[in-house]
Amino acid sequence: MFQDQNVVYIGRKPVMSYVLAVMTHLNRPDATEVVLKARGNAITTAVDTAEVTRRRFMETLQIDKIDVGTEELTQQDGRTRAVSTIEITLKR
Amino acid sequence: MFQDQNVVYIGRKPVMSYVLAVMTHLNRPDATEVVLKARGNAITTAVDTAEVTRRRFMETLQIDKIDVGTEELTQQDGRTRAVSTIEITLKR
Numbered sequence: 001m002f003q004d005q006n007v008v009y010i011g012r013k014p015v016m017s018y019v020l021a022v023m024t025h026l027n028r029p030d031a032t033e034v035v036l037k038a039r040g041n042a043i044t045t046a047v048d049t050a051e052v053t054r055r056r057f058m059e060t061l062q063i064d065k066i067d068v069g070t071e072e073l074t075q076q077d078g079r080t081r082a083v084s085t086i087e088i089t090l091k092r
Numbered sequence: 093m094f095q096d097q098n099v100v101y102i103g104r105k106p107v108m109s110y111v112l113a114v115m116t117h118l119n120r121p122d123a124t125e126v127v128l129k130a131r132g133n134a135i136t137t138a139v140d141t142a143e144v145t146r147r148r149f150m151e152t153l154q155i156d157k158i159d160v161g162t163e164e165l166t167q168q169d170g171r172t173r174a175v176s177t178i179e180i181t182l183k184r
Contacts, residue, residue, distance in 0.1 A: 044135040047176040051162045055174075066158040068180075070143045082147075084139040088160075 006031075010038035010046040018049040023057060026092050033064065036088040039071060043086045050088050058092065065089040098123075102130035102138040110141040115149060118184050125156065128180040131163060135178045142180050150184065157181040 008021045018036070025034045038046035054061045067087045072080045100113045110128070117126045130138035146153045159179045164172045 041133070041136050043139055044133050044176065047135055047160050047178060050160060051174075051176045055162060063160065066160065068139050068142060068155065068158065070147060082143075084136065084143045086139060 006033065007035045007037055008049075010036055010042045010049060012042065012045075015045055015048045015052055018045065019053050019057065022049060022053050022090065026058065026061075026090075033089060033091045036090065037085070039083050039085040043084065046086050046088055050090060053090070060092060062091050063088060064091040098125065099127045099129055100141075102128055102134045102141060104134065104137075107137055107140045107144055110137065111145050111149065114141060114145050114182065118150065118153075118182075125181060125183045128182065129177070131175050131177040135176065138178055138180055142182060145182070152184060154183050155180060156183040 005025075008018055008025065010018055022034055022036070025031055036046045036049055050063060054063070065087075066089075069085045069087075070082050071085050073083055074080050097117075100110055100117065102110055114126055114128070117123055128138045128141055142155060146155070157179075158181075161177045161179075162174050163177050165175055166172050
């Protein structure tokens with residue numbers, strides 16, 4: 001499956017695994033930004049990831065943009081449910 | 093206790109109670125903006141509140157600014173713990 005190389009998808013893993021993914025990405029010489037994408041309860045983990053990376057590991061890292069939105073998820077019974085989303089763009 | 097009249101503090105109540113607080117605030121003739129403040133797991137509820145208010149009840153409402161940060165909480169045993177925060181400014 002193709003995965004956008006600029007994006008770290010935030011799910012249910014511990015915050016430090018996403019911090020590591022962000023650091024790994026930004027340590028490439030040609031990478032200057034990364035986008036954290038999350039929905040639902042993972043939104044808090046996305047904010048934690050941005051804050052921990054910035055405060056503990058990469059103090060020059062800046063939060064360039066934060067967008068929130070809503071996605072319609074179709075459930076197994078065919079009904080749709082709205083879930084909030086966040087995209088946090090980090091720049092070094 | 094003095095409570096900043098522009099601010100809705102988001103905690104553990106259902107999303108709709110915060111949506112109602114936002115609407116009540118913005119229906120005053122002199123109020124044009126409101127700030128949602130949350131930390132930890134309530135961050136997701138803050139995003140939900142902004143999205144539900146904007147999509148279902150007040151389609152002219154705009155997200156003016158989103159800031160994230162970190163607060164140091166002192167626990168009962170004297171140790172400190174970092175917790176992520178969010179502030180979402182809504183304008184009508």
